[in-house]
Amino acid sequence: MVQILNSGSNPTSGLGSNRLSSERVRRKNEARRLEILHAAARVFRRRGLAAAGMREIADEADLSPGNLYHYFSGKDEILLFCQDRTLEHMLAAVKAACASKVPVAEQLRAVMSAHVHCMLDELEGATAHLEVEALPEPLRAPIIAKRDAYERAVRALVAQGMKRGEFAAGDASLVTRAMLGAVNWTARWYRPDGARSVTEIARSLSDYLVRGLAAAPSTRSARTAAVSGVRK
Amino acid sequence: MVQILNSGSNPTSGLGSNRLSSERVRRKNEARRLEILHAAARVFRRRGLAAAGMREIADEADLSPGNLYHYFSGKDEILLFCQDRTLEHMLAAVKAACASKVPVAEQLRAVMSAHVHCMLDELEGATAHLEVEALPEPLRAPIIAKRDAYERAVRALVAQGMKRGEFAAGDASLVTRAMLGAVNWTARWYRPDGARSVTEIARSLSDYLVRGLAAAPSTRSARTAAVSGVRK
DNA sequence: CTAAAATTGGAACCATGGTTCAAATTTTGA
DNA sequence: TCAAAATTTGAACCATGGTTCCAATTTTAG
Known part of the structure; x- marks a missing residue:
């Protein structure tokens, strides 16, 4: 369903040159x-x-x-709407996932999957989602707020899974950002004529990302920092 | 160590206004x-x-x-050098990791960790690494090539781990991109005055990313696609 | 049908920012 | 010390691209 432009909590209400007409x-x-x-x-x-x-x-x-x-x-307003629409979709997805009664892992997979679809499916100008800094100061604030709300919602899911013991304990904030980075990045490399469909990508990616949260005890050996001795 | 500007396979050899002088x-x-x-x-x-x-x-x-x-x-050349330096460092890191005799998982963690350091440590203009399209056509090609070489090297590591059974089988290409997306994204949210140090971030992040590759059999239940029923 | 409102086109305006230029100053080499 | 080369400056140039303007055209409403 294509949501109407001026619905919900749209950041700018009065704009363009619209008088109340027929x-x-x-x-x-x-x-x-x-x-x-x-x-x-x-x-x-x-x-x-x-x-x-x-x-x-x-x-x-x-x-x-x-x-x-x-x-x-102006251009700013166009960009604003593109970003807003994308975020609106993502927020709806995370809300829907939270409402379901499946395990947290399943919910997270659903959210990540929806996010990928949001980024790659034709319709949206989701590429714009990646460049928040392009908006001038006044318009940026509401978008940032909305984006933060989304991130907070995802992080809450991750934290919940950790608390329940469904996931291994860890830094929910960091892991959330990692997951979001991975899905956002898809917009950079995805090509419509590629081998894998958007749905396949969404599935594999969300699988991988949630798998890394598994509660299984990490069997990491003593870290040999010497291996990465590239920096000065 | 700070490598000299015109070393190795630098893309532009003749530039600026350098005559052979003292x-x-x-x-x-x-x-x-x-x-x-x-x-x-x-x-x-x-x-x-x-x-x-x-x-x-x-x-x-x-x-x-x-x-x-x-x-x-010009600005392009400055950007070119910034990107080139960053890629040079990353390539060195992956090369060093491959040369070591530790398990593939350990190698990958080292690479990801080095990548994070590369993105976040003061010295570099790694932010520029994220915007390859900013370069004009002629200059872009060599950078793209170098970036692809790096990605290929990381992918090879992932694939190797899968082949050896150290990791679960899967789409090495996709997973690699996911990992790179996660680490690249750090440049977007990292703030020097944050709670966690670069080293901590690098460690946690690489841990998480490699953990998702674990060979443990995926225990995913039938996917309830209905949960993400947000798209049209 | 007709006047007002809405829409449309395209040229012109103008701020931004990369770049060039010629002259002034400093450094180098003998 | 002196001339040539290198460095430095700040103003001016100019292409790009967002934006404005206004006249022409179409649509709406009575």
């Missing part, structure tokens, strides 16, 4: 906006955030550069 | 260049690659903007 035109306007967002997402994906120009986004959306500003106040 | 001045020149690189690395770290301007880099290195171009042909 419901008919508002619908059309909203739809056009979504199209533009998808076009922008596509450009972000293939060009990278920085290299994606407004002119190219406009072109991709079959719009004149000037007209683009009729729908969005 | 050995004395050549030394000084080289030293100054390293200082500049470190200054640039610092700016990259705190501003992010895109936001780091030549003027700021020059200022950080106590140089005038114009003078900066006496040492480097």
Whole structure:
């Protein structure tokens, strides 16, 4: 299901050039906006955030550069929406997982899997998710907050599993970041024409990441630090 | 040990404005260049690659903007050297690890640990390592090649462990990327004033990542795909 | 049908930031 | 000490790309 643009806790409520007009035109306007967002997402994906120009986004959306500003106040706002949508999806996923009654390991796998899908499936401009610093100060704060909420939720899952003894004890915070790093990184190397499907990747990856949490006692021998004697 | 700038298989050999002059001045020149690189690395770290301007880099290195171009042909070259140095270190680490006679798991931990140090320790501008696309086409190729060589080396280690039965069988390529994603991601969240030291982070992280490779039979139950029913 | 509102196009504006330039200063080598 | 080479500076140049403007066109509403 494609969620409506101005739903939930969207960070910016008043924007663009929308007067309260006929419901008919508002619908059309909203739809056009979504199209533009998808076009922008596509450009972000293939060009990278920085290299994606407004002119190219406009072109991709079959719009004149000037007209683009009729729908969005600027590049920042487009980016904001892309990131917000992605985070919204991820938050929904973690919420859904927590609500289920399966073991924590299973929940975590579900979350990681959803995260991967979020990053790689066509629809979204999830590449933008990786570059939070691109947003100007004022817009950044709400996105950061939302991202932190997501990370906190995942970390809570990890911690819960540790507490229950389902996972080995450890630094939940660190492990969470490791997991998120691994899944976020997929956007960097995934190519649609690759050998593995998104679903396969999601499955294998979440399997691996959760496996590392296993409660089995770590049988690490004395660490030979000498091996990595590369640094000065 | 700090390796000399123009050593090994550096991608660009003729650059800047270096005539063959007195050995004395050549030394000084080289030293100054390293200082500049470190200054640039610092700016990259705190501003992010895109936001780091030549003027700021020059200022950080106590140089005038114009003078900066006496040492480097441009921003691209600075970036190139930063990335090259980082990769050079990582390659050395993986080489050293492979040469040791410890179990593959131990080798991998050493590599991952070195990688983390490379990303987080002061000296390097490793943040730049994350944004390969920032380089213009001609300069990018050799860096990509080097990065791929590194990834290939790590993958070989993973595959070797799997073949020997030390690790569970699986997609070595995928797992490798997951591991690299996790360690690369550290540059995003690490803060020098955090609770954990770089060494601790390196240790915990590499422990976790290698643990997920364990040969223990995966006891995954039938996957309840319904849990992640967030996507359309 | 017609006037107002919404939409559209594309040229022009302008801030940012990488880069160049020519002259001033310092260092080098004899 | 002196001339040539190297270094340094800060202003100016210029390409890029986000943004603004306004006139032309289409759509809406009475």
